[in-house]
Amino acid sequence: MRKTTRWLLAVAIGLSVVLLGMPQIAQAQGEVPEPTPSDNEVNAIAKEMFCPVCENIPLDVCGTQACEQWREQIREKLAEGWTEEEIRDYFVQLYGDRVLSEPPRRGLNWLIYILPPLAFLAGAYVLYTGFRSWRRPLEQTPDAAPIHGAAEEQDEYVSRLEEALKKRK
Amino acid sequence: MVDTLVNFGFGAMVLTFLAALYGIGASLYGHVQKDDRWQESARNAMLLTFPLLTISVVMIVTLLLQNHFDVAYVAQVTSRSMPAYLKVTALWGGQPGSLLFWSWLMALFASMVALRNWSRDREFLPWVTIVILTTLGFFLLLGIFFENPFFRLWLAPSGEVVEALFRPAGATLFTPQDGQGLNPLLRHPGMIIHPPMQYLGFVSFVVPYAFAIAALITGRTDARWIRITRSWTLWAWLFLSLGLVLGMRWAYDVLGWGGYWGWDPVENAALMPWLTATPFLHSVMIQEKRGQLKRWNMLLVILTYDLMIFGTFLVRSGVLSSVHSFAQSAIGPFFFGFIVLTFGVSIYLLTRRWDELHTETQMTSWFSREATFLLNNLFFIAILVIVFIGVVFPIVTEATGFIGEAFPSLSNVFNGQKVTVGAEWYERNTGPFWAALLFLMGVCPLTAWRISTMKTLGRNLWKPTALSVLVPVVLVINGMDNWLAVFAFWLTALVIAVTAYEFYKGAAARSRRTGKNFLIELVLLVGRNRRRYGGYMIHFGVVLMALGVIGIEMFQTETQATIGLGEQIVLDDYSITYDSLAEFDTNDNRNVARAVVSVYQDGDKVGELYPRRDFFYESRQPMTIPGLHSTLQEDFYVLLVDWQPISTQRATFKLYHNPLVNWLWIGSYVLIFGTMVAAWPEKETEAVKAVAREARAAASR
Numbered sequence: 001m002r003k004t005t006r007w008l009l010a011v012a013i014g015l016s017v018v019l020l021g022m023p024q025i026a027q028a029q030g031e032v033p034e035p036t037p038s039d040n041e042v043n044a045i046a047k048e049m050f051c052p053v054c055e056n057i058p059l060d061v062c063g064t065q066a067c068e069q070w071r072e073q074i075r076e077k078l079a080e081g082w083t084e085e086e087i088r089d090y091f092v093q094l095y096g097d098r099v100l101s102e103p104p105r106r107g108l109n110w111l112i113y114i115l116p117p118l119a120f121l122a123g124a125y126v127l128y129t130g131f132r133s134w135r136r137p138l139e140q141t142p143d144a145a146p147i148h149g150a151a152e153e154q155d156e157y158v159s160r161l162e163e164a165l166k167k168r169k
Numbered sequence: 170m171v172d173t174l175v176n177f178g179f180g181a182m183v184l185t186f187l188a189a190l191y192g193i194g195a196s197l198y199g200h201v202q203k204d205d206r207w208q209e210s211a212r213n214a215m216l217l218t219f220p221l222l223t224i225s226v227v228m229i230v231t232l233l234l235q236n237h238f239d240v241a242y243v244a245q246v247t248s249r250s251m252p253a254y255l256k257v258t259a260l261w262g263g264q265p266g267s268l269l270f271w272s273w274l275m276a277l278f279a280s281m282v283a284l285r286n287w288s289r290d291r292e293f294l295p296w297v298t299i300v301i302l303t304t305l306g307f308f309l310l311l312g313i314f315f316e317n318p319f320f321r322l323w324l325a326p327s328g329e330v331v332e333a334l335f336r337p338a339g340a341t342l343f344t345p346q347d348g349q350g351l352n353p354l355l356r357h358p359g360m361i362i363h364p365p366m367q368y369l370g371f372v373s374f375v376v377p378y379a380f381a382i383a384a385l386i387t388g389r390t391d392a393r394w395i396r397i398t399r400s401w402t403l404w405a406w407l408f409l410s411l412g413l414v415l416g417m418r419w420a421y422d423v424l425g426w427g428g429y430w431g432w433d434p435v436e437n438a439a440l441m442p443w444l445t446a447t448p449f450l451h452s453v454m455i456q457e458k459r460g461q462l463k464r465w466n467m468l469l470v471i472l473t474y475d476l477m478i479f480g481t482f483l484v485r486s487g488v489l490s491s492v493h494s495f496a497q498s499a500i501g502p503f504f505f506g507f508i509v510l511t512f513g514v515s516i517y518l519l520t521r522r523w524d525e526l527h528t529e530t531q532m533t534s535w536f537s538r539e540a541t542f543l544l545n546n547l548f549f550i551a552i553l554v555i556v557f558i559g560v561v562f563p564i565v566t567e568a569t570g571f572i573g574e575a576f577p578s579l580s581n582v583f584n585g586q587k588v589t590v591g592a593e594w595y596e597r598n599t600g601p602f603w604a605a606l607l608f609l610m611g612v613c614p615l616t617a618w619r620i621s622t623m624k625t626l627g628r629n630l631w632k633p634t635a636l637s638v639l640v641p642v643v644l645v646i647n648g649m650d651n652w653l654a655v656f657a658f659w660l661t662a663l664v665i666a667v668t669a670y671e672f673y674k675g676a677a678a679r680s681r682r683t684g685k686n687f688l689i690e691l692v693l694l695v696g697r698n699r700r701r702y703g704g705y706m707i708h709f710g711v712v713l714m715a716l717g718v719i720g721i722e723m724f725q726t727e728t729q730a731t732i733g734l735g736e737q738i739v740l741d742d743y744s745i746t747y748d749s750l751a752e753f754d755t756n757d758n759r760n761v762a763r764a765v766v767s768v769y770q771d772g773d774k775v776g777e778l779y780p781r782r783d784f785f786y787e788s789r790q791p792m793t794i795p796g797l798h799s800t801l802q803e804d805f806y807v808l809l810v811d812w813q814p815i816s817t818q819r820a821t822f823k824l825y826h827n828p829l830v831n832w833l834w835i836g837s838y839v840l841i842f843g844t845m846v847a848a849w850p851e852k853e854t855e856a857v858k859a860v861a862r863e864a865r866a867a868a869s870r
Contacts, residue, residue: 056434057424061426098588123547
């Protein structure tokens with residue numbers, strides 16, 4: 001009898017523990033704390049990176065499994081306290097410069113930072129000198145009567161056309 | 170049955186190729202012999218290309234529709250479960266079909282050019298024929314010998330499946346049970362119309378190029394070639410623009426990254442010809458009116474043509490994925506050779522006429538219309554150079570690796586590493602130029618040809634400028650503190666004010682003169698000066714598009730989080746709750762995971778969205794389709810990133826808030842309308858003829 005009581009007691013305690021515990025478990029399931037670091041923190045780094053396989057799709061928005069794993073790796077490293085730069089360097093060491101959204105500023109890569117402004121300056125210079133050489137002092141231009149604005153059409157072609165139209169009527 | 174379709178289709182392709190070769194030969198012979206009959210015969214050959222290639226296209230489409238999977242291309246791009254309309258669009262879903270489709274559209278334009286009235290420009294005919302048929306012949310060459318859509322699948326005795334037109338020794342025809350199906354990313358309405366538009370834009374630009382080359386060869390260097398091709402150019406530009414906009418819309422709807430333009434090399438390949446075609450449209454006006462910039466216009470049309478071939482080359486040769494896949498691709502080196510050849514010959518012809526293409530008149534003022542056009546050209550070309558560098562640079566770093574290998578001391582510089590040039594680099598470098606172009610759009614319409622001084626320009630400009638300043642003032646009062654954005658909004662306001670002022674001034678002047686209703690005069694004004702006011706409408710469309718771009722580039726916000734059922738994610742004044750998720754298979758071989766989320770704005774429910782992830786079994790490819798809550802003010806864009814399988818208790822969503830983005834699409838409609846106003850064939854052909862007759866009579870007097 002005592003044995004049975006003790007057994008029943010054990011079951012009752014066990015059950016109550018389970019029953020009491022269940023809502024907590026359920027609650028825990030509903031409120032799993034946001035993974036630290038958050039998705040947004042991971043994406044902020046992934047945004048500036050590309051995996052070598054998915055061409056031209058930034059890592060933060062790529063849907064493939066490989067990219068998902070990379071993002072998880074970033075999350076783990078962030079949790080371990082790595083800085084953004086350390087994480088980037090880690091991927092560069094493994095997969096090369098192409099994982100970065102912009103070439104690192106060294107060696108041949110400098111070209112891509114220097115060429116655009118240089119090309120523009122060269123173009124502007126050509127235009128400027130060209131324009132100066134085309135330009136003539138105003139008084140030497142016989143047909144230099146200023147023609148204003150727009151409403152009264154200065155398009156000779158159209159005005160000739162309209163004249164022709166009038167004549168035909 | 171299949172044999173007949175294949176034989177007819179392939180045979181017609183070969184015949185077209187032969188017709189092109191014959192046309193080139195007959196034109197040359199006719200030119201040398203000074204015999205018009207040969208040139209007439211060449212013209213007929215050109216006329217024949219379109220009907221002939223139509224046979225090929227009908228044949229391949231029939232094969233696609235009837236699931237003849239023993240044809241390699243059909244097995245590659247279709248599957249039994251695909252609806253019929255997608256099977257038709259599969260014509261441009263893969264490399265060989267694309268090349269045939271491209272050639273077919275080119276042939277359409279070739280035949281149209283053959284049909285035009287040549288009596289006034291007889292001397293252009295042989296050269297135009299040669300240029301067009303050479304281009305067509307080149308694409309047919311690739312299509313016939315390398316990327317043939319009519320190749321069949323054969324099972325060789327070794328057990329290997331090979332692609333060939335004719336039966337290899339001992340082989341039997343191999344018919345797969347089902348095809349691989351069209352790339353799922355291409356199964357979108359935008360992608361169905363986008364390639365035809367892009368190709369139409371490309372091939373129709375061959376026509377102005379052909380006339381330009383004809384002008385260079387014949388030495389008829391007046392603006393005649395520009396007049397002839399004026400509307401071709403506008404239509405070509407419309408198609409190019411449409412191709413770009415449809416591509417943007419497709420990216421926005423299908424690629425699932427919250428944006429419309431990623432500065433992807435493939436996008437850039439389509440953008441580059443547009444970047445030379447647009448300044449070309451402007452600077453030809455200077456040549457027509459002032460006899461200036463003849464060399465420059467030639468250079469622009471040559472660049473546009475070769476950039477278009479270059480774009481096709483980038484997309485089709487595999488050079489983008491790596492230098493090695495380019496070397497392995499059968500057509501890559503051919504393409505490269507063709508670009509070098511056409512560019513070299515064109516530039517040679519240009520230098521031969523360099524002195525004849527001198528400027529007839531002088532530039533007189535920094536504030537004249539032609540000066541602002543020159544600046545416009547400078548900025549467009551600056552953007553082109555930036556984009557070109559960005560696209561080509563990764564290829565260069567990879568390809569120059571051999572230098573580092575040969576000279577180890579240089580291996581730090583030439584390390585052969587492929588690099589990525591991302592969106593931010595392009596935005597940072599091109600941004601100022603886009604802004605400068607917006608500013609020019611505001612100023613330029615108020616400048617006068619030949620002479621405009623600071624004073625006359627100021628007199629025209631002050632009213633619309635004063636009006637436009639209201640916009641930044643209101644924005645700042647309302648608390649906007651992003652000064653770059655305030656400046657950008659002011660630029661758009663300036664363009665809108667100037668453009669509206671131009672319409673108002675013109676119509677008001679007419680209305681005062683005739684005493685008729687202002688609105689009637691407005692319509693008449695546009696009707697009488699369609700090119701000019703159509704152009705302003707295009708400006709109007711572009712500035713609306715700019716609003717969308719400013720909105721999304723400067724004010725886009727995003728967040729991502731994983732939530733359980735009933736939980737919430739907040740982004741700005743929007744929020745979503747996760748209601749449910751269902752996973753199911755569809756009968757077209759997809760697995761769909763579709764979430765239901767409720768969208769709240771300022772706490773009020775504004776609707777439900779269904780972001781989903783489709784997984785295509787055939788190609789083992791996922792596709793993310795956003796849920797979109799769209800208003801004139803903004804888009805709220807929800808992506809399903811991940812979910813807990815089976816229980817679906819939790820799911821990850823990515824949210825984007827894209828202000829003003831819809832003006833990008835609205836602006837594109839205005840742009841289409843404006844271009845059609847400007848490019849619609851003139852009704853007054855009689856009047857034009859009368860003017861021409863008069864001019865001839867005056868000349869003979």
